[in-house]
Amino acid sequence: MNERLPLHILPTFVIAARLENLRATAQRVSLTHGAVSQQIQQLEQAIGYPLFDRSGRGVRLNAAGRELLAATEPALLALQQGVDRARRVAVSQMLRISVLPSFAHYWLLPRLAEFHRACPGIRLDIDASLAIQDLGRKGFDAAIRIGDGQWSGVQTQRIASGVVLPVATPELARQWQEAFDAGDPQIPLLEHDVTPWHSWFSAAGRMGGGQQLALFNDAGLLLRAAEQGFGIALVKAVLAQDAIAAGRLVPLAAALHLNDSDIYLAWPQAAGLTSEVAALLNWLQQQLN
Numbered sequence: 001m002n003e004r005l006p007l008h009i010l011p012t013f014v015i016a017a018r019l020e021n022l023r024a025t026a027q028r029v030s031l032t033h034g035a036v037s038q039q040i041q042q043l044e045q046a047i048g049y050p051l052f053d054r055s056g057r058g059v060r061l062n063a064a065g066r067e068l069l070a071a072t073e074p075a076l077l078a079l080q081q082g083v084d085r086a087r088r089v090a091v092s093q094m095l096r097i098s099v100l101p102s103f104a105h106y107w108l109l110p111r112l113a114e115f116h117r118a119c120p121g122i123r124l125d126i127d128a129s130l131a132i133q134d135l136g137r138k139g140f141d142a143a144i145r146i147g148d149g150q151w152s153g154v155q156t157q158r159i160a161s162g163v164v165l166p167v168a169t170p171e172l173a174r175q176w177q178e179a180f181d182a183g184d185p186q187i188p189l190l191e192h193d194v195t196p197w198h199s200w201f202s203a204a205g206r207m208g209g210g211q212q213l214a215l216f217n218d219a220g221l222l223l224r225a226a227e228q229g230f231g232i233a234l235v236k237a238v239l240a241q242d243a244i245a246a247g248r249l250v251p252l253a254a255a256l257h258l259n260d261s262d263i264y265l266a267w268p269q270a271a272g273l274t275s276e277v278a279a280l281l282n283w284l285q286q287q288l289n
Helices: 007-019 022-029 033-047 063-091 101-118 170-181 197-204 219-227 237-245 275-288
Strands: 052-055 058-061 093-099 122-128 142-147 154-160 164-168 188-192 211-216 232-236 262-268
Touching: 007 022, 007 033, 007 063, 022 033, 058 063, 093 101, 093 275, 101 122, 101 142, 101 219, 101 237, 101 275, 122 275, 142 154, 142 275, 154 275, 164 170, 164 237, 170 232, 188 219, 211 219, 219 232, 219 237, 232 237, 262 275
Parallel strands: 093 122, 093 142, 188 211, 188 232
Antiparallel strands: 052 058, 142 262, 154 262, 164 232
16 A cells, blocks of 8 residues: 555546546546546555445445545535635635723624724734734734723724713612712722723812722723622713613713723734724724714
8 A cells, every 4th residue: 555645636526536537537528538548547555455346337435435425525615614714714814903801892892893894804813802912023913902001012092982981770879869979978980990980070079979899900890890889880871871772771970081092993013004003093993973
């Protein structure tokens, strides 16, 4: 047996095995009858056993041939499907972006279908992480970040205001609205470590009050706790807008802007603004403004 199996012959073998007719196989694969016969013989020599029983001018698949067909046909089908998927990926444009988990879950994911309708040629590869990624070194095309827009090695464009507002479930809002307005020290507060309540009270010109029930390092967890009725949360309006629209949360006061809390799209300075990132930026600006 020749250890180097002539894999290029296998598609011809599958057709011949199905038709059990070398002349018809030759027509299917655009070869001469003699060329097909030589290929089958070459495959048989490599395997070390005949795959067809020959009688006169006819051929019939034998037991060894049936075993090879059973293994070869699904393998070739899987290979063709893989090639088709690779072609679809090749003709589409992949955009790898880093996104905060809270923004990905509460804003981006509900709008992915809209993005694909607006930009059908772009596929998003989304990495949700709290870490500020080194975009160029880690192979990211862009990132959605919250801050002042000043990060090393990137260009940025503001896409949304980072205004925050206090929210709670309708039931909790009814229970605590008057006490919240009065600055009652008993109001149950939930806090995100980058948007502390004392900053909001200061911006609102109010005396600080309430008791902190929990501190979160992720705004998504903060929102989830608020939706569960655990307390009054200070959240970014853009993240809470769907929950407010659906009636799961209600605002207890007007939104206020805190320093260094706007939302930006950032991309590697060395790469510049590519057409794919520009398309994402344009879509984000339309959706958020």
